[in-house]
Structures are given as structure tokens and as C-alpha cells.
Amino acid sequence: MDKSTLDSLFSPENFRATGHALIDVLAEYLANNLCGQGAVLDWKAPAEAAQRWRRALPKQAQLAPDQLLHTIRQDILGASLHIHHPRNLGHQVAPPLPMAALCDLVAALTNQAMAVYETGPSATLLEQQVIRWLGELVGWQNTEGVLTSGGAQANLTALLAARQVKSGGNVWRHGVREGSRILACEHTHYSVSRAAGIMGLGTDAVIKVAADDAGRMDFDALRAAWTCCEQEDNRPFAVVATAGCTPTGSMDPLRKIGEFCRAHELWLHVDGAHGASALLSDTLRPQLDGIALADSVVWDGHKLLYMPATVSAVLFRDPRHSYAAFAQEASYLFQGNNDSEEVWNTSYRTLECTKRMMGLKLWAAFNLYGTRQLGALVEHVFASAKRLADKLAAVPDFELLMPPQTNIVCFRPRAVDPVIVRRKLVESGAFHLTQVRLREQNWLRTTIMNPYTADKDFDALIVTINSLNKP
Numbered sequence: 001m002d003k004s005t006l007d008s009l010f011s012p013e014n015f016r017a018t019g020h021a022l023i024d025v026l027a028e029y030l031a032n033n034l035c036g037q038g039a040v041l042d043w044k045a046p047a048e049a050a051q052r053w054r055r056a057l058p059k060q061a062q063l064a065p066d067q068l069l070h071t072i073r074q075d076i077l078g079a080s081l082h083i084h085h086p087r088n089l090g091h092q093v094a095p096p097l098p099m100a101a102l103c104d105l106v107a108a109l110t111n112q113a114m115a116v117y118e119t120g121p122s123a124t125l126l127e128q129q130v131i132r133w134l135g136e137l138v139g140w141q142n143t144e145g146v147l148t149s150g151g152a153q154a155n156l157t158a159l160l161a162a163r164q165v166k167s168g169g170n171v172w173r174h175g176v177r178e179g180s181r182i183l184a185c186e187h188t189h190y191s192v193s194r195a196a197g198i199m200g201l202g203t204d205a206v207i208k209v210a211a212d213d214a215g216r217m218d219f220d221a222l223r224a225a226w227t228c229c230e231q232e233d234n235r236p237f238a239v240v241a242t243a244g245c246t247p248t249g250s251m252d253p254l255r256k257i258g259e260f261c262r263a264h265e266l267w268l269h270v271d272g273a274h275g276a277s278a279l280l281s282d283t284l285r286p287q288l289d290g291i292a293l294a295d296s297v298v299w300d301g302h303k304l305l306y307m308p309a310t311v312s313a314v315l316f317r318d319p320r321h322s323y324a325a326f327a328q329e330a331s332y333l334f335q336g337n338n339d340s341e342e343v344w345n346t347s348y349r350t351l352e353c354t355k356r357m358m359g360l361k362l363w364a365a366f367n368l369y370g371t372r373q374l375g376a377l378v379e380h381v382f383a384s385a386k387r388l389a390d391k392l393a394a395v396p397d398f399e400l401l402m403p404p405q406t407n408i409v410c411f412r413p414r415a416v417d418p419v420i421v422r423r424k425l426v427e428s429g430a431f432h433l434t435q436v437r438l439r440e441q442n443w444l445r446t447t448i449m450n451p452y453t454a455d456k457d458f459d460a461l462i463v464t465i466n467s468l469n470k471p
Contacts (some may be wrong), residue, residue, distance in 0.1 A: 009398030033084035039429025103361035127359035151273035152191035160325035162267035166237035186216035215250030244275020249408030254288025277304030280375030
């Protein structure tokens with residue numbers, strides 16, 4: 001390759017010019033979405049939409065930079081689910097803070113692999129600082145852990161550590177004992193059962209504990225499940241409690257569960273992927289009373305910390321346990337290894353080897369806005385959910401599943417099939433929302449992530465759904 005061609009591939013000047021133009025495109029896209037311009041989604045059936053992307057592999061350059069920008073504007077942004085749109089009420093995916101998105105650009109260009117300290121020095125130190133801050137919010141001191149690519153991997157990491165610590169032996173060398181069990185609420189995220197399968201325990205090892213009418217783990221049912229395991233000579237080693245479960249947003253009674261786990265020497269893992277961000281608010285924090293009793297906590301930044309996807313923290317109360325998940329030849333006491341020497345090498349305690357700089361965007365957000373402003377965002381969307389629930393409860397045409405505990409509201413129209421309603425709303429582009437099956441019925445599920453979602457949007461949702469019931 002000649003030097004002129006090489007220089008064109010890595011040209012700072014081309015990067016600057018195209019980058020400035022791209023920021024203009026994205027800023028316009030952001031502005032249009034925040035004010036609710038246009039549809040939430042330009043729906044096309046997958047088979048139809050796929051035709052646009054079925055082209056031969058290019059052997060020569062096909063696009064100039066301005067054509068690339070045009071494609072991004074028309075075919076990428078135009079065909080995306082508009083996350084910042086006020087009527088996007090679907091999944092637990094944040095409309096990311098724009099400054100956090102810029103930090104992801106820094107992470108992409110610098111491309112710090114983070115396998116060991118020397119492949120990402122500043123990235124390693126940023127991550128460890130963020131982990132300590134998050135642990136401080138949980139109520140711990142000297143917290144250690146890692147940032148991972150999503151809550152599913154974070155839950156797996158925590159449960160691997162729990163298995164190793166509570167096994168009474170070296171699982172990595174000798175394998176899994178039969179009869180190991182995990183106790184978890186019936187509304188626990190599917191990634192917990194998936195983790196049990198990956199760990200060789202089998203998905204049947206996850207014993208489902210019934211929820212109460214408010215969607216929280218029923219404490220009496222937890223005690224009964226533990227007693228049943230003991231009588232059958234099974235060995236529960238962990239309880240998974242949830243702070244903000246996916247179906248309903250409900251908060252498990254963490255203090256009672258934590259005290260039970262302490263009394264019976266069980267590992268308490270709290271999946272706070274969604275709801276842990278309530279810790280940012282003095283007003284909302286009491287909903288997570290007892291979370292500090294946990295041995296491990298998962299916290300997603302790309303949910304209510306308003307980060308671009310994906311960044312999840314898995315936090316350990318005991319710093320030694322942060323090494324237990326991937327100990328391999330070592331037990332959690334690091335026999336044959338010196339943990340003080342490995343503390344700077346991220347891949348020693350995470351599934352990922354090459355791992356991008358995830359901590360910068362969180363570090364920047366805490367420094368730019370502080371916990372007060374970030375907590376105010378969480379308070380705002382929790383309050384919005386309560387207003388939506390009040391509106392629905394006041395209309396005879398709707399049934400509310402339960403008062404919301406977080407920012408998730410489940411409801412159903414009395415005269416129209418919720419599944420049909422959701423399909424029509426999504427395909428029309430008027431609203432994006434999801435559905436869930438609970439109590440042997442289908443429910444519409446809204447997750448208010450966007451602080452720009454207002455009462456006028458809730459009113460329009462109610463009117464639109466009611467119109468579907470008319471001939």
C-alpha cells in the first residue's frame with residue numbers, strides 16, 4: 001500500500017471534517033426526537049426491511065464521506081427506534097446523555113483493550129474509581145468489581161463468584177456438586193436461569209419463589225422454598241433478589257431477605273440492574289433499604305444512569321470475592337496467586353479479555369452532573385409513572401395491574417386485546433411499548449425512561465388506545 005492511500009485511511013483532517021458534519025447530523029436528530037417530531041418508529045416488517053441491506057460485498061470503495069453521512073441520516077437514523085422520542089415507552093433502555101455518548105467516541109478511537117493494565121492504564125483507573133463510587137452508594141467501603149457488557153454477563157459473574165465462595169471446595173478443579181440450588185423470585189430476570197445453565201447447574205437448579213400481589217418476592221415463600229430444599233438434601237448457596245424487576249419494576253424486600261441470608265449463610269445477590277439507580281436519590285433510597293447486606297450487586301449504567309449501551313457494574317462487598325468468579329486454579333483465597341499484583345489487570349476477574357473503556361462515560365457523568373442531578377432524573381421518571389398510573393386508574397376502560405414502585409406501569413384495556421393494541425401502536429409508529437403476561441393475562445407494559453415524556457403524551461396514549469375499540 002502506498003503512503004498516500006495509507007494516510008487517507010487514517011487522516012486526522014478527514015476525521016475532523018466528517019466528524020464535525022456527523023455531530024451536526026446527530027444533533028439535529030437529537031433535537032427532533034426530544035421535541036417528539038414524527039413517529040417513534042418507521043415500522044417495516046423485517047423481511048421487507050432486510051432487502052435494503054442485501055448487497056454484494058464491496059471490493060472497491062463504494063461511498064464518499066458525504067454519501068456515508070447521507071446513508072447514516074436516511075437509512076440508519078431514519079430506520080432506528082427513536083430512543084429520545086417522548087412516546088418511546090418500551091424497554092428499559094436509556095435515552096443516553098449526549099455528553100456520555102461523546103465519551104464513547106473517545107473510547108472507540110483510543111481503543112484501550114484493558115486486558116491488563118498496560119493495555120489501558122487510564123481506562124483501568126477510571127473503572128476502579130467508578131466501581132468505588134457505586135459501591136459507596138450501595139453503602140460499602142473499599143468496593144471492588146468490574147464493568148461488563150450488560151447485566152446478563154454481570155449476573156453470571158456474580159453467581160460464579162457465589163458458587164466458588166460457597167462451594168466448600170474448588171469448583172474450577174473438581175466440578176459442580178449435585179444439588180446446588182439458587183433461590184430466586186418468579187419475576188427474576190431470565191439471565192439468572194441462563195447463568196445456571198452455563199454454570200452446569202441446570203436451569204432447574206433455580207428454584208422459583210412466588211411473588212406477592214405487588215410483584216415482590218414473598219418472604220414466607222422464600223423460607224418455605226429453603227426449608228423444602230433442606231428436606232430434599234439440596235443445598236441452596238445463593239438467593240437472588242431484585243431491585244426493580246423487569247416485568248413490573250417491583251422491589252423485593254431486601255432487608256428481610258438479607259437478614260435471612262445472613263442467618264443461613266447464603267450468598268445474597270441483588271440484581272439492581274434497573275432499580276439500583278434509586279440510590280442516587282435521598283427520596284427514593286429507602287426503597288432499597290437493606291441492599292448493603294448483599295454480597296454482590298449488579299447495576300446497569302445503560303438504564304437509569306442514562307448511559308449509552310452497554311455498561312453494567314458487578315460489585316462485591318468483600319473485595320476478595322471480586323476474584324472468585326474466574327479463579328481457575330485458585331480458590332477465592334487466591335492460593336497460588338497474588339491478588340495484590342493482579343488488582344490492576346482487569347481480565348483476571350472478568351469474562352472479557354479485550355474490553356473497551358467503559359468507565360469514562362460514567363466518570364464524566366458523575367463529574368459533570370453529580371449524584372443530585374442524576375438522582376433528579378430518576379425521581380422525575382418515577383413520578384411520571386405514578387401520574388400515568390393515576391390517569392389510567394381514573395378511566396373505567398382500563399385496568400391497572402398495580403401501583404408502580406419504579407418507572408414501569410402495567411395495564412390493560414378492558415375491551416381490547418392488549419396484544420393487538422400493542423401491535424397496532426408499534427406498527428403505526430404512534431407509540432412504542434411492550435407487553436408482559438402476568439396472572440394468566442396479557443398486559444401492556446410502559447417503561448418511562450425519557451424525562452421529556454409528559455402528561456400530554458400519556459393523555460394521547462389513552463385516547464389512541466380507546467380509539468382502537470371503536471368501529
